[in-house]
Amino acid sequence: MDKAGQLKWLVALSSLLVSSAASAGWSDINMRQGVTEISHRVYELHMIIFGVCVVIGILVFGTMIVSMLMHRKSIGAKSADFHDNTKLEILWTIIPIIILITLAVPATSTLNAMYNPGEADVNIQVTGHQWKWQYTYLNDDPRKQFKYTSSLVTPQDEIHNVAAKREHYLLDVDNPLVIPVHKKVKFLVTSADVIHSFWVPDFAVKKDAIPGFVHETWAQVDEPGVYRGQCAELCGKDHGFMPIVVRAVSQNEYDDWIAKKRDEAAAVYEIVGKEWTHDELMQKGEEVYNRVCATCHQPNGQGLPPAFPALAGSAIATGPIQGHIDIVLHGKAGTAMQAFGQQLNAAEIASVITYERNAFGNNVGDMVQPKEINAMMTGE
Amino acid sequence: MSAVIEEHHHDDHHHGPDKGIMRWVLTTNHKDIGTLYLWFSFIMFLTGGVMALVIRSELFQPGLQIVEPEFFNQMTTMHGLIMVFGAVMPAFVGLANWLVPMMIGAPDMALPRMNNYSFWILPFAFAMLLSTLFMEGGAPNFGWTFYAPLSTTYAPPSVTFFIFAVHIMGASSIMGSINVIVTILNLRAPGMTLMKMPLFVWTWLITAYLLIAVMPVLAGCVTMMLMDIHFGTSFFNAAGGGDPVLFQHVFWFFGHPEVYIMILPAFGVVSAIIPTFARKRLFGYASMVYATASIAFLSFIVWAHHMFTVGIPISGELYFMYATMLIAVPTGVKVFNWVATMWQGSMTFETPMLFAIAFVILFTIGGFSGLMLAIVPADFQYHDTYFVVAHFHYVLVPGSVFSVMAAVYYWLPKWTGNMYNEALGKTHFWLSFIGVNLTFFPMHFVGLAGMPRRIPDYNLQFADYNMIASCGAFLFGFSQLLFLFIVIKTIRGGKKATDRVWEGAHGLEWTLPSPAPYHSFTTPPTNMEEAHG
Ligand code: HEM
Ligand SMILES: [Cu+2]
């Protein structure tokens, strides 16, 4: 290829990239403006730095292109002899420093705003789990505090290309996070296992969820709507499959929703708080066992060895109760035995454990109260 | 290589290489070892490249088609590790071996036997790393940055082999750097003062210090992991009172200098090539040296810019933002100097020059996105998205990798005595150039639009640009077979190269015959006018 040809290629390629970018929707290729004051400021900041880079790029690359066109040996250019110019060198050190300082000013003030939210109206603890999110609506009154998990609902058939993919493919959950508009909502982000990252692009909120730490971030959303994000830190196999969906609703709707959730929570609180009799536990336990555990351990407790161990006569189910509680609460990593502490409430767990110790011919005779399980689940 | 042997056949004592395979196993010759490093690096480049194509095939369309998420994560992890530690770093060590003695007027490297060890432990390290793919539980799947506790408590059993492999790579790098430093400081020809050294030598000297400073940190980091996994400590385990964020601090204290380890020698290569084909002395030699040194210094004090979202207090965020922005200044100085070198030159555009110019432009684009990433509030949106993937691929592929290719085309005639085929070389360049941009430019778009990195599947809105990126990746990948073909063809024959090879070339290596004799300068050269053009 001759040299003019090469240049034509270069120009053609870059115009192709630019035009393909321009013809696609701007929102498909640029940062979102989002729906909070902060996200708007972040977007502006992004556009400013981007603009600065484009201008510098045009100057630098423009000089190079002019030079490549004019200073070619093939058109008889002779090389000059300069190889130093102190003034020039000082200039192109000072000017970038000035540009950087002017960029640092708005960046600093935006960051300041992000770090100083003031008092929050709503506090929600966000806990990352492999591979779902758990939202706890904190309240000083434990009766009014409640939590639930939120996981992907996109069917496996869509993921494996059997069924057609719908609009919110991979970005749909069973129980979205619900927040009121025009209110400061504080997220206290943490994790139960590995590091995750809580990211909602429309709020310009991204905070790593780190086990053992609680970090704060916040948003005040001005427009009602449904906002979608994803876990942003590699957290294992299903890292790509733990989206975040936030429903921002009017204050009225939020109040109704929260009242309903609190009633449910209060009911559970009552149940968990009271003293259960052995019979009550056994009755409830049988129901939970058949609903949740029997698929693997079988209704008669014989299991399907070697895949699923029998509970009848099992060392754990007839041994010290703490070992039994541990495996049901935390599961066993690397096996099909999951951590049911994440899925069942304290009453369900206490009753199913009591049931397992006193059914299928097991006859330990002891029991555990939901209260005690609850204490273990909420961290003593 | 046979020509090399004949060169010295008539010497009064035997200087030539051994015959057969033992020549390569036992060699202490800087050129042989350089060749070994370069071939090893190329094999790793293709291996890591195949993994990249697995990743890009899976991402060609939304949905899971080719691999399961578990294996996908193993591919991203192994791809990153192999490219960084197996392809880019050994390639530069190979170039240093070939070039440093020839550039400073020395007969060989200062510590030839250590040179041999430092190469030969590498194949074992990578064999061990690759063997984890066949182990129960699979290969490491926690990303090349291997954040704890995903890489400790939750890691597959093969993590122990990964740790051992990293230790060996570290030992190899440290030995290699000691060798480079000792050679440069002790074996320069009389009259070659530090400020007369070619920039490639300068950049490597600084890189070698960086390596010696940070490889032990990496070793400490993986050793702490090993202790956590096998000996019951809790450095990174919150449940035991440890701190997962400590891992990231230690890792990035190694990691950020590491990225400069992968780019400084590239600066040296480009600073050699542009003056040659512009037929004009390098502009601002001294400021180039100072800029390199300041970049190296700054690289130690900016590490937490990879961790803006972990919850650092605002004073920390601000400090790391300002310090990171500062790096743009010496980086800018370098770019301006290259442009000023081209300005009013008398340019021709042979393949090495094309790669070098593409380097300047595309590396600068990577520098721009780096500057954007430094702005903390904006980084909250960019971090861990494809925007970061675009950033570091722009600095690493058309940056580091292009510079290695430029170097190979530029010095291959000196190494083999034969000219490569210019038309083929240019074809390779254009295919690579188009492939690289098709692959990585659209990643800026999907990243900004919200696509996280390290995911095997994505929402439909990202489909178009992912498809373009995958096509580009295949174009780029397969173009490298052409590179292999060109290099082999040149080694086996071709138009004979002159000693000077390039009309505008300056430097001691060009005063040697082509191909260069087995021992570079047996008597020190005296003509220091050649030194830096
Ligand atoms: C102007 C100079 C540069 C600046 C200001 C800069 C800045 C940054 C920042 C702030 C990040 C973190 C982004 C994030 O994760 O949110 C980053 C990531 C990265 N940069 Fe740069 N960078 C520069 C040059 C380079 C160079 C020269 C290289 C290598 C040759 C490089 C390689 C990388 C890599 C590999 C990562 C990603 C690591 C990972 O998370 O896997 N950067 N850069
Ligand atoms: Cu994740």
Ligand SMILES: [Cu+2]
């Ligand atoms: Cu960095």
